[in-house]
Amino acid sequence: MTEYVLHEDPASGNCYKIRLVAAHLGIPLQRRRYDIRRGETRTPAFLAEVDAGGRIPVLQIGARFLPESNAACAYLASGSALIPSDRFDHADMLRWLFWEQYSHEPNIATLRFWRRYLGEASLAPAQTALIPGKQAAGEAALALMARHLETRDWLAAGTLTLADLVLYAYTHLAGEGGFDLAAYPAVERWLARVAAMPGHIRFDD
Numbered sequence: 600m601t602e603y604v605l606h607e608d609p610a611s612g613n614c615y616k617i618r619l620v621a622a623h624l625g626i627p628l629q630r631r632r633y634d635i636r637r638g639e640t641r642t643p644a645f646l647a648e649v650d651a652g653g654r655i656p657v658l659q660i661g662a663r664f665l666p667e668s669n670a671a672c673a674y675l676a677s678g679s680a681l682i683p684s685d686r687f688d689h690a691d692m693l694r695w696l697f698w699e700q701y702s703h704e705p706n707i708a709t710l711r712f713w714r715r716y717l718g719e720a721s722l723a724p725a726q727t728a729l730i731p732g733k734q735a736a737g738e739a740a741l742a743l744m745a746r747h748l749e750t751r752d753w754l755a756a757g758t759l760t761l762a763d764l765v766l767y768a769y770t771h772l773a774g775e776g777g778f779d780l781a782a783y784p785a786v787e788r789w790l791a792r793v794a795a796m797p798g799h800i801r802f803d804d
């Protein structure tokens with residue numbers, strides 16, 4: 600049987616995505632921990648052996664290494680009901696994964712990291728200057744999800760898919776980034792639906 604090792608920092612929502620998908624599918628994962636604030640993914644050994652990009656998560660599949668959280672989720676979920684077989688639904692699910700990486704995670708996850716883990720006082724001036732733009736873009740992402748979910752239970756395909764699990768990760772932590780989820784009740788209702796599904800695990804499980 601293939602052995603999976605998740606190279607992760609437990610504080611990362613990108614790493615939680617992979618644990619969440621694996622839990623839904625009953626796939627056991629070994630976990631190897633790094634502290635990104637101490638530069639543990641930037642050591643010569645990590646860069647040579649795990650990922651030349653120096654970031655987590657990385658899913659190790661036997662002797663091979665797969666970086667990028669959404670790619671790792673897609674690998675684990677391949678062939679499962681989390682990936683729609685209908686051609687349009689499949690592509691629609693993928694668009695949420697791509698959207699998450701371009702319009703959601705760079706704003707909501709980055710502000711969470713800066714505010715919750717680094718503290719605004721310790722940011723470089725160039726980072727502080729980016730905060731208003733990231734706040735506005737994060738609010739826009741949550742508003743778009745809310746509009747979509749006003750009339751639907753799930754993001755794509757009318758059922759729970761990888762899109763819901765991937766977006767759940769940083770959306771449910773958005774409060775730690777300075778976003779008020781109470782302003783987006785349709786998103787809150789969807790978060791509760793995802794968390795009630797069999798196989799769900801919490802961020803700190």
Ligand SMILES: N[C@@H](CCC(=O)N[C@@H](CS)C(=O)NCC(=O)O)C(=O)O
Pocket residue numbers: 611612613614635640641653654655656666667668669700
């Ligand atoms: N697009 C990547 C983002 C990976 C990423 O930004 N990882 C962060 C933690 S969530 C990291 O490793 N930061 C440490 C560093 O860059 O040194 C993914 O989805 O996996």
